[in-house]
Amino acid sequence: MIQLLRIELxxxxxxxxxxxxxGIVTAITFVIQLAMLTDGKGFVNFALSGVNEQFDxxxxxxxxxxxxxxxxxxxxxxxxxxxxxxxxxxxAGEANLGTLRLLLTKPISRPKIVMAKxxxxxxxxxxxxxxxxxxxxxxxxxxxxxxxxxxxxxxSFIMILQNDVMWRYGLAFAFAVLAMTTIASMSLLLSAFADxxxxxxxxxxxxxxxxxxxxxLELPLFTIIKPYLFTTHMxxxxxxxxxxxxxxxxxKSAVVLFLYTIGxxxxxxxxFNKKDIKS
Amino acid sequence: MHPIIETKxxxxxxxxxxxxxxxxxxxxxxxxxxxxxxxxxxKSTTMRMLLGLIFPDSGSIYIDGxxxxxxxxxxxxxxxxxxxxxxxxGYLSGWDNLKMFAALSDSSIKAxxxxxVLEIVGLKGREHDKVKAYSQxxxxxxxxxxxxxxxxxxxxxxxPTNGLDPQGIAEMRALILSLSRDHGKTILISSHLLxxxxxxxxxxxxxxxxxxxVEGKVNSLLNPDETFIEIDILPDDHIxxxxxxxxxxxxxxxxxxETLTFKMNPERTPQLNCWLVGQGVGVTEIxxxxxxxxYFLSLTDDTVITNRAL
Numbered sequence: 001m002i003q004l005l006r007i008e009l010x011x012x013x014x015x016x017x018x019x020x021x022x023g024i025v026t027a028i029t030f031v032i033q034l035a036m037l038t039d040g041k042g043f044v045n046f047a048l049s050g051v052n053e054q055f056d057x058x059x060x061x062x063x064x065x066x067x068x069x070x071x072x073x074x075x076x077x078x079x080x081x082x083x084x085x086x087x088x089x090x091x092a093g094e095a096n097l098g099t100l101r102l103l104l105t106k107p108i109s110r111p112k113i114v115m116a117k118x119x120x121x122x123x124x125x126x127x128x129x130x131x132x133x134x135x136x137x138x139x140x141x142x143x144x145x146x147x148x149x150x151x152x153x154x155x156s157f158i159m160i161l162q163n164d165v166m167w168r169y170g171l172a173f174a175f176a177v178l179a180m181t182t183i184a185s186m187s188l189l190l191s192a193f194a195d196x197x198x199x200x201x202x203x204x205x206x207x208x209x210x211x212x213x214x215x216x217l218e219l220p221l222f223t224i225i226k227p228y229l230f231t232t233h234m235x236x237x238x239x240x241x242x243x244x245x246x247x248x249x250x251x252k253s254a255v256v257l258f259l260y261t262i263g264x265x266x267x268x269x270x271x272f273n274k275k276d277i278k279s
Numbered sequence: 280m281h282p283i284i285e286t287k288x289x290x291x292x293x294x295x296x297x298x299x300x301x302x303x304x305x306x307x308x309x310x311x312x313x314x315x316x317x318x319x320x321x322k323s324t325t326m327r328m329l330l331g332l333i334f335p336d337s338g339s340i341y342i343d344g345x346x347x348x349x350x351x352x353x354x355x356x357x358x359x360x361x362x363x364x365x366x367x368x369g370y371l372s373g374w375d376n377l378k379m380f381a382a383l384s385d386s387s388i389k390a391x392x393x394x395x396v397l398e399i400v401g402l403k404g405r406e407h408d409k410v411k412a413y414s415q416x417x418x419x420x421x422x423x424x425x426x427x428x429x430x431x432x433x434x435x436x437x438x439p440t441n442g443l444d445p446q447g448i449a450e451m452r453a454l455i456l457s458l459s460r461d462h463g464k465t466i467l468i469s470s471h472l473l474x475x476x477x478x479x480x481x482x483x484x485x486x487x488x489x490x491x492x493v494e495g496k497v498n499s500l501l502n503p504d505e506t507f508i509e510i511d512i513l514p515d516d517h518i519x520x521x522x523x524x525x526x527x528x529x530x531x532x533x534x535x536x537e538t539l540t541f542k543m544n545p546e547r548t549p550q551l552n553c554w555l556v557g558q559g560v561g562v563t564e565i566x567x568x569x570x571x572x573x574y575f576l577s578l579t580d581d582t583v584i585t586n587r588a589l
Contacts, residue, residue: 003386007379015370098366102425105330105362106383107355277332278293 001112008120012086018124021082022131025075029135032071033143036062040144063147064140065165069241071136072172079176080183080208081201082128087121087187088200091272095279096196110273114188118265121184126177133173151241158243168240175237175254182230182257183208185264192272195279230260281344283308283433283465284329289338291324291489298324300489302338306467306482308432311459313480313497314469315575321489322469323363326437329467330360343432356384359431361439365422369411373402373421376410377428384429396424399462400454415442419451427458434458436468440475448475455479477571485575497571506545507568510552512537513561521558527551540568 012018036043040062091114094100103113149165151158160168183204190200211231214222226232236253239246284306291299299321306312316322327333329340331351340347342354367376374393381388397403400420410418419439426434439455440448456479458464470476476483477497484494512518514537522531522539530551532540541551545567555562 003382007382010379011368011371014368014375097368098364099368101327101330101332101362102360102366102380103383104332105355105358105360106380107352108383109352274334276293276334277327 001116004108004112004116005119008116009123012120012124018086021085021128024082025079025128025132026135028075028078029071029132029139032074033067033140036067036070037143040067060145060147061150062144063149063162064137064142064144065147065149065160065162065169067140067144068136068169069149069151071140072132072176072237075132075136077212079128079132079180081205083121083125083180083183084187084201084204086124087117087184088191088204089197090117090121090188091191092194092200093191093197095194095277098279100279101277104277111269114192114265114269114272118185118188118268121188122181125180125184129173129177129180132176133169137169149241158241160241160243168245172237172240175240175250178254178257178261179234179237182234182261182264185261185268186230189264189268189271192268192275228256230257233257280308281341282306283310283343284467285341285344286325286329287339287341289325289328289340290336291321291328291333292336298489299328299335299486302486302489302491304484304491304494306433306465308465309459309463310482311455311466311468311480313476313483314467314486315473315476315483316469316486318471320486322486323437324489325486326360326362326435326467326469329435330358330362331355332362356429357431358433358435359426359429360435360437361419361422361426362435362437364441365418365425367410367418367421367425369409371410372407373397373410373413373417374406376421377406377424380425381428388428392428396427399427399458400424401450416444416447416450419443419447420454423454423458427462427464432465434464434466434468436466438470439468440470440472448472452478473571473575505542507532508541508543508545508548508551509566509568510539510541510555510562511564512539512555513563515560518560521560525554527554 044062044066091100094103104110146162148162149160151160186207187200187204190203191197194200208231211229215226215229215232233253233256236250236257239250239253282305285304287303289299289302290297302321302325314322314326324333328335329342329347331347342350343357345354347354367373368379371379377393377397378390381393394403397406400423402417402420402424405413405417410421413421419442423434423436423439426436436455440451443451452475455466455468459466459479468476468480480497482494482496485492515521518539519534522528527541530541530543532542534540543551548565548567552562552565
């Protein structure tokens with residue numbers, strides 16, 4: 001299994017297109033940081049215009065922690081696409097390339113192949129999130145400095161002291177890994193059904209977009225199903241920037257995401273184990 | 280000793296299409312076994328079933344006496360295969376591809392074994408080039424190196440000469456013969472190039488529409504003293520009656536439009552020509568065909584009226 005995993009990782013990280021995702025994350029992060037460097041003060045004044053009438057907020061408001069929060073909010077919607085680029089390609093890409101049949105003529109069980117593909121997608125997801133953490137948090141702190149973080153909500157705002165922020169980011173990034181692993185497992189399932197990787201990648205994004213819309217619609221019909229949609233729980237990381245932190249709700253979201261991940265993975269194994277390889 | 284492959288009543292359908300029907304055959308150790316059939320006859324489906332890529336609807340597969348389903352992993356380590364095209368990771372070098380698939384076959388394989396198989400297939404010196412820069416022939420050779428690297432007893436080669444130029448085909452033929460003769464491999468080979476199969480195979484099976492038509496030793500199926508003679512004639516409504524009433528009836532293989540096919544000693548061709556002319560039949564062309572090709576067509580061409588049907 002370790003050998004198989006090493007080979008899967010070798011294939012992923014020897015392929016130039018794998019690094020496109022890391023490039024995209026870097027580029028978007030730097031663009032947001034650049035925009036904030038040039039026009040950040042105006043943005044913050046506008047965002048705090050309602051608050052400033054009642055409170056006198058002093059200090060470095062436009063700090064690295066706030067910028068990272070803004071980057072995360074923007075990027076975590078798009079990262080599923082970057083995860084799907086690898087996970088959606090894992091089985092379907094090999095089928096399209098023709099290497100799947102060669103791989104399956106080797107003395108390895110199909111469930112092991114699926115597990116290796118899943119674990120390699122997971123490791124890629126972890127590295128992508130870690131990279132996001134480095135470029136977003138590290139460079140934002142470098143460019144904008146430290147300060148107390150303001151988490152502006154629709155009807156309130158939360159001030160988090162600067163020495164109370166880092167652990168929240170640590171847990172938020174860990175939660176993001178879980179959420180993106182759910183996307184990876186769904187993408188892998190779709191990949192098992194297809195013989196080229198375009199379908200699973202587009203389907204993954206389609207499902208995420210549709211379910212995210214359903215998760216955000218305040219209609220009675222959708223209110224019933226919302227708690228069961230994984231997209232509802234993917235934004236659970238934001239809870240770490242509340243005061244007090246709603247651990248019960250975050251824990252529930254984590255369990256739902258974990259169960260979805262296991263469910264998608266089991267479905268992939270069962271389906272792939274019986275699939276006729278005709279490609 | 281058990282046959283290296285034995286299938287019993289193998290069947291597979293894709294929706295309404297019956298790809299393989301009740302197929303039983305046996306391959307013995309040391310054979311070069313030709314697997315023949317038209318496109319869509321069920322060759323690739325059968326080969327994929329032998330490798331566990333496609334699951335049969337019914338029937339059994341035995342590899343070296345052991346049922347495939349009971350020992351898939353262990354039995355696959357006895358087999359090396361190329362199915363259709365030898366597709367590999369183009370962004371990796373030949374060496375990387377070989378090393379990776381070798382590790383998947385047997386983690387104890389060392390670098391000197393990789394060098395050895397590269398030598399056997401004639402890829403030495405080009406192993407560090409990216410596979411996407413390889414010609415089709417080089418990819419085929421690398422495919423065979425991957426199939427060979429874990430020292431399997433059995434090689435399953437589906438259309439190994441696909442996309443090769445004449446020199447590549449000749450080299451592949453020499454390689455297959457060498458693998459059998461010098462390395463003791465049993466080889467199951469399919470190809471649409473019948474002449475190539477005729478050159479290398481010791482046994483063969485012909486399947487048509489998923490069913491076995493004939494199986495046996497090439498020597499016994501193709502009598503070297505009997506060649507297929509094709510004769511083109513002018514339209515003649517009574518040709519069948521004329522032949523049926525003559526001594527040539529047993530030699531008649533088939534009639535397709537204005538082409539008569541006889542299976543006979545080629546030395547009798549002038550006599551047959553004289554007889555046809557004597558019967559008032561306008562003979563326009565006489566040609567001798569490769570025996571396997573003619574034999575194959577006589578068994579699988581649905582537009583032909585065969586002697587058995589007559």
